[in-house]
Amino acid sequence: MEVQEIVKEIKLSMRQMMDGAVAKSMRDKGVAYKLNWGATLPRLSEKADELRARQDMTAEDLSHLAIALWKEDVRECKILATMVMPPERMLPEVLDIWMEQIPSQEIAEQLAFNLVQHLPYAAEKAYQWIAGSRPYEQLCGYHVMSRLFMNGREPNERGIHEYIDQVLVALQEADMPVRKAAMQSLQRFAALGLMYERIAKSAIKSISLDFL
Numbered sequence: 756m757e758v759q760e761i762v763k764e765i766k767l768s769m770r771q772m773m774d775g776a777v778a779k780s781m782r783d784k785g786v787a788y789k790l791n792w793g794a795t796l797p798r799l800s801e802k803a804d805e806l807r808a809r810q811d812m813t814a815e816d817l818s819h820l821a822i823a824l825w826k827e828d829v830r831e832c833k834i835l836a837t838m839v840m841p842p843e844r845m846l847p848e849v850l851d852i853w854m855e856q857i858p859s860q861e862i863a864e865q866l867a868f869n870l871v872q873h874l875p876y877a878a879e880k881a882y883q884w885i886a887g888s889r890p891y892e893q894l895c896g897y898h899v900m901s902r903l904f905m906n907g908r909e910p911n912e913r914g915i916h917e918y919i920d921q922v923l924v925a926l927q928e929a930d931m932p933v934r935k936a937a938m939q940s941l942q943r944f945a946a947l948g949l950m951y952e953r954i955a956k957s958a959i960k961s962i963s964l965d966f967l
Contacts (some may be wrong), residue, residue: 758819766862767829770792778815799834814843821835828858830862833858834861837866840870854891854895863898878903882914894933919958926938
């Protein structure tokens with residue numbers, strides 16, 4: 756089956772997942788998509804599992820499907836794209852394009868959780884993004900950092916200094932979602948061990964904030 760036919764099939768199935776209350780709640784909170792059926796994340800995850808289990812689709816096919824889904828200005832399609840893209844097939848240059856096209860906080864978070872944290876170059880991109888100036892970029896970067904720290908990934912000395920410098924800037928200057936993501940990542944950083952905890956507490960103390 757051609758990729759565009761599968762995309763049409765997926766969009767038809769999305770209508771059956773429609774949840775008007777969820778979609779309305781998002782609109783009321785200012786989250787605007789060209790098309791939003793309000794499908795829940797568990798339902799989308801089930802759909803992603805179904806697509807990955809198809810016998811007629813290879814990893815390469817799934818990557819082409821993910822790219823096609825991302826191009827749709829539809830909430831559910833973009834989230835599915837982050838779920839079905841095989842990490843080993845995600846090229847850095849494609850990720851850069853996706854990052855530039857993120858339409859909402861939700862999509863930034865889903866991209867981080869579903870895909871970026873699993874990429875071999877996840878840390879490199881996370882450091883790049885937290886040093887950037889765009890909120891969605893920073894948000895995604897800090898969420899990726901959190902997941903890497905949770906998985907026991909310890910930064911080297913240079914990485915520690917770079918990370919702490921950016922966190923302190925974010926905690927003082929960034930918008931609220933980025934500040935929350937930065938603080939969460941710092942808590943995950945501190946959980947790596949006693950040395951990291953001391954570094955985190957010292958950093959927070961330097962800007963007169965409480966470390967929770």
